[in-house]
Amino acid sequence: MHNNKDLILSAPLSGPVMPLSQVPDPVFASGALGEGIAIDPTNECLYAPCAGVVVHIARTLHAVTLRADNGAEFLLHVGLDTVALAGEGFTVLVEQGERVEEGQALLRLDLDRIAQHATSLISTLVLINGDRFRSIPVAGVSSITVGQPLLHVSAVQSQTALDSSHSSTIEPARGRVRVAHSGGLHARPAALVRQTAQGFVSQSELHFAGQSSSSNSLVGLMGLGIAEQDEVEVVCLGEDSEAALLALIKALSIPSAHEQPRRPSAPVVTLNATVEEGVLQGVCASPGLVSGPLFRLHAVHLPDEPGQQVASVQHHALHTALQQVSADIQCTLHSAEQRGEDEEAAIFSTHLALLEDPGLLDAAKLAIDQGCAATHAWSQALLAQCDVLQALGKPLLAERANDLRDLRQRVLRALLGDARRLDIPIGAIVVAHELTPSDLLMLSQHAVAGLCMAAGGATSHVAILARGKGLPCVVALGSALLDQQSGKTVVLNADQGQLELTPSAQRLHHVIEHHQSQVQQRRTQQQYAHVPAMTLDGVTIEVAANVASRGDAAEAHAAGADGVGLLRTEFLFVDRNTAPDEHEQWTAYQGVLDAMGDKPVVIRTIDVGGDKQLAYLPLPAEANPVLGLRGIRLGQLRPELLDQQLRALLRVSPQQRCRILLPMVSEVDELLNIRQRLEVLSAELGIKHRAQLGVMIEVPSAALLAEQLAEHADFLSIGTNDLSQYTLAMDRDHAGLAARVDALHPALLRLIAMTCVGAARHQRWVGVCGALASDPLATAALIGLGVRELSVSPPLIGEIKARVRELNMAECQRWSQSLLGLNSAQAVRQACQRHSMPHAFVQQQQQQQQQQQQGEPPCTST
Numbered sequence: 122m123h124n125n126k127d128l129i130l131s132a133p134l135s136g137p138v139m140p141l142s143q144v145p146d147p148v149f150a151s152g153a154l155g156e157g158i159a160i161d162p163t164n165e166c167l168y169a170p171c172a173g174v175v176v177h178i179a180r181t182l183h184a185v186t187l188r189a190d191n192g193a194e195f196l197l198h199v200g201l202d203t204v205a206l207a208g209e210g211f212t213v214l215v216e217q218g219e220r221v222e223e224g225q226a227l228l229r230l231d232l233d234r235i236a237q238h239a240t241s242l243i244s245t246l247v248l249i250n251g252d253r254f255r256s257i258p259v260a261g262v263s264s265i266t267v268g269q270p271l272l273h274v275s276a277v278q279s280q281t282a283l284d285s286s287h288s289s290t291i292e293p294a295r296g297r298v299r300v301a302h303s304g305g306l307h308a309r310p311a312a313l314v315r316q317t318a319q320g321f322v323s324q325s326e327l328h329f330a331g332q333s334s335s336s337n338s339l340v341g342l343m344g345l346g347i348a349e350q351d352e353v354e355v356v357c358l359g360e361d362s363e364a365a366l367l368a369l370i371k372a373l374s375i376p377s378a379h380e381q382p383r384r385p386s387a388p389v390v391t392l393n394a395t396v397e398e399g400v401l402q403g404v405c406a407s408p409g410l411v412s413g414p415l416f417r418l419h420a421v422h423l424p425d426e427p428g429q430q431v432a433s434v435q436h437h438a439l440h441t442a443l444q445q446v447s448a449d450i451q452c453t454l455h456s457a458e459q460r461g462e463d464e465e466a467a468i469f470s471t472h473l474a475l476l477e478d479p480g481l482l483d484a485a486k487l488a489i490d491q492g493c494a495a496t497h498a499w500s501q502a503l504l505a506q507c508d509v510l511q512a513l514g515k516p517l518l519a520e521r522a523n524d525l526r527d528l529r530q531r532v533l534r535a536l537l538g539d540a541r542r543l544d545i546p547i548g549a550i551v552v553a554h555e556l557t558p559s560d561l562l563m564l565s566q567h568a569v570a571g572l573c574m575a576a577g578g579a580t581s582h583v584a585i586l587a588r589g590k591g592l593p594c595v596v597a598l599g600s601a602l603l604d605q606q607s608g609k610t611v612v613l614n615a616d617q618g619q620l621e622l623t624p625s626a627q628r629l630h631h632v633i634e635h636h637q638s639q640v641q642q643r644r645t646q647q648q649y650a651h652v653p654a655m656t657l658d659g660v661t662i663e664v665a666a667n668v669a670s671r672g673d674a675a676e677a678h679a680a681g682a683d684g685v686g687l688l689r690t691e692f693l694f695v696d697r698n699t700a701p702d703e704h705e706q707w708t709a710y711q712g713v714l715d716a717m718g719d720k721p722v723v724i725r726t727i728d729v730g731g732d733k734q735l736a737y738l739p740l741p742a743e744a745n746p747v748l749g750l751r752g753i754r755l756g757q758l759r760p761e762l763l764d765q766q767l768r769a770l771l772r773v774s775p776q777q778r779c780r781i782l783l784p785m786v787s788e789v790d791e792l793l794n795i796r797q798r799l800e801v802l803s804a805e806l807g808i809k810h811r812a813q814l815g816v817m818i819e820v821p822s823a824a825l826l827a828e829q830l831a832e833h834a835d836f837l838s839i840g841t842n843d844l845s846q847y848t849l850a851m852d853r854d855h856a857g858l859a860a861r862v863d864a865l866h867p868a869l870l871r872l873i874a875m876t877c878v879g880a881a882r883h884q885r886w887v888g889v890c891g892a893l894a895s896d897p898l899a900t901a902a903l904i905g906l907g908v909r910e911l912s913v914s915p916p917l918i919g920e921i922k923a924r925v926r927e928l929n930m931a932e933c934q935r936w937s938q939s940l941l942g943l944n945s946a947q948a949v950r951q952a953c954q955r956h957s958m959p960h961a962f963v964q965q966q967q968q969q970q971q972q973q974q975q976g977e978p979p980c981t982s983t
């Protein structure tokens with residue numbers, strides 16, 4: 122119950138007063154925590170500056186957060202770096218949750234003790250919900266004694282205040298949660314939190330370590346410095362506060378799909394290699410081996426500060442520039458979504474959110490009000506925030522500073538009218554201090570060969586984008602990189618994280634040959650990608666694509682896919698806060714069918730739960746979500762959602778090209794229930810010839826019951842990702858087990874064999890849509906065991922088709938049986954490697970082995 126009235130805060134300490142910007146600590150000085158004031162204390166007690174409630178006392182007792190009766194919240198932070206004192210020198214005189222009166226003693230301070238261990242005694246009073254309140258220091262105060270007026274605090278009318286905009290009878294919903302996002306609350310998880318919060322009417326905040334941020338402010342959220350496994354408090358206030366709280370707790374406690382490690386394309390990080398003469402050593406961010414002319418890319422140049430400016434003109438200029446950049450980013454985002462580039466889309470939607478961030482905008486506007494030019498105001502606001510992120514000492518957050526630098530540059534370019542017409546040679550190796558995501562997109566349009574950065578990290582957004590575009594990229598090469606002259610020919614050996622500055626003619630020749638042979642191989646494979654893949658003895662294997670959108674489907678079709686083998690419908694609406702209705706779903710499914718010409722499309726019903734969460738579909742928290750209500754089991758919880766999706770699927774046309782696939786089936790009844798629902802719904806819709814119905818084989822019980830399932834299903838599709846997880850009892854996203862969650866494990870091959878045998882008894886076809894289908898090493902084993910459709914990631918269609926054409930089905934059938942008797946995934950991989958080598962090479966190897974056994978020197982050529 123907050124009265125929202127203006128308030129005068131009295132001094133909590135006695136001593137000299139200074140603005141926050143003079144505090145020798147970037148976190149306070151930049152205003153990242155909020156507006157406020159600082160006092161260098163001369164007395165030994167901290168007093169309440171107003172009446173209110175003690176909402177938080179730091180574990181280390183050096184800071185207290187108070188909420189005044191008007192809803193304004195203040196952090197009273199004693200000294201700098203005093204957290205390190207672990208409570209020494211502080212005696213707390215109140216309790217968390219206690220109501221205090223103005224002037225009541227809060228903390229007793231042993232100033233001598235604190236001064237001995239802390240960096241400084243300077244203490245701060247910071248308004249932490251600055252999105253709802255403004256604070257102005259009482260004029261002309263340079264030194265103060267306890268109780269004298271210090272700050273004037275007033276509510277910001279235009280913004281919805283967390284507490285004040287709602288009926289005073291509504292109590293906030295509160296909950297605590299451990300943050301599960303790897304690397305903590307960096308930009309993308311923070312953007313997810315913001316996006317989730319925006320789906321509700323309620324206002325929400327995150328509280329952590331005596332600080333808080335509105336869920337609307339990305340920089341505020343990141344500035345909290347929340348690490349993975351830190352516990353935070355979520356507070357929501359408004360009509361739908363309970364639902365908002367539940368959704369935010371989900372968003373914080375479950376890593377988003379974008380964070381799932383991508384196998385098998387994880388970058389190879391090479392550190393500590395010996396640096397040779399003329400070679401710079403860095404870290405591989407995206408693999409590859411290329412050569413080309415070095416091109417130095419310079420950052421945008423900010424002219425000298427032009428002196429006092431007219432605020433209204435500068436506000437207008439900034440507003441126009443922000444609109445221009447926002448429109449550009451929206452274009453990039455839209456195009457990424459169309460192409461189904463989920464990671465690229467996620468990066469640029471974070472940029473959009475940062476561009477609207479109240480923390481950044483307010484800082485820039487304040488500087489303009491004080492006479493700054495828009496260019497300098499924007500630049501200072503962004504750089505201050507970069508410093509904050511860097512000062513948190515968390516590498517992932519420090520890397521997010523690069524996203525802010527990107528926005529700084531983009532807006533500066535818009536303000537300065539710098540369209541950046543660059544003459545970058547085709548095939549260049551671009552060198553920069555640190556590239557930004559938009560630099561990368563611009564460079565990829567210039568057909569550059571590779572990227573090198575003096576700074577940066579392998580987990581940065583630029584690295585993610587470079588990997589997605591197949592552009593070799595090395596980061597952290599050091600400042601020596603920037604001394605190199607444009608124009609000289611260099612070799613970028615990104616696999617080894619190296620830039621070779623003086624390659625010999627022979628080395629260049631080798632690199633060029635290697636590159637050309639790779640390009641040629643891909644080109645040849647692509648030439649035949651539209652032709653059906655047939656084994657040497659005439660068996661056709663359907664090579665389809667896994668897609669997540671209409672754009673993906675169009676690309677897959679162009680790349681030669683024989684169909685869509687898996688449309689993951691849960692990814693179609695992943696960025697929404699409201700559930701798509703039947704018509705929207707129909708439009709999306711029909712779009713994918715239309716993009717595929719006359720080819721079949723397998724559409725999987727929604728597979729949420731476990732590692733896949735949707736903001737609009739908060740599911741109850743489960744102790745063991747991967748073993749909980751996921752996949753088809755959602756029908757148990759929300760049957761109306763499944764019916765709605767089935768209706769949308771029954772309405773796509775032609776139904777003959779649509780195949781419905783059910784995820785996570787573990788027994789026959791689940792299939793029979795859906796069959797029955799489909800019959801009822803198609804009768805209601807007047808549909809006579811309806812889509813085929815298949816089940817995913819992704820839990821061992823389904824593989825073991827394949828024959829019974831095949832009796833009632835039209836086809837089976839093996840999900841090797843989950844089948845590995847559930848067969849090997851290893852979390853598919855467990856970083857420490859990643860190398861062992863190998864679908865080529867003989868136990869999985871046995872389940873695959875069993876599935877094919879069971880399906881054959883009822884003349885059903887079997888496909889594989891898990892990641893194993895995209896592994897060329899596994900092709901012979903899979904088709905040998907009886908798989909007739911491989912649904913792969915679109916760039917691999919040509920390669921997998923080429924692999925099928927090299928194989929003889931009868932031989933694969935014999936050979937694959939031998940794999941079932943092996944002991945480990947490693948043994949199977951080795952056998953597959955031997956099998957995939959050209960025949961002449963195998964003979965040569967065997968000959969060498971025999972010679973070595975007989976003590977003869979091995980031949981070096983054939």
Ligand code: PEP
Pocket residue numbers: 687689728819839840841842843844890891892
């Ligand atoms: C699988 O489990 O192999 C599969 C294809 O489904 P998803 O990866 O979407 O769980």
Ligand code: MG
Pocket residue numbers: 784819840842843
């Ligand atoms: Mg699965």
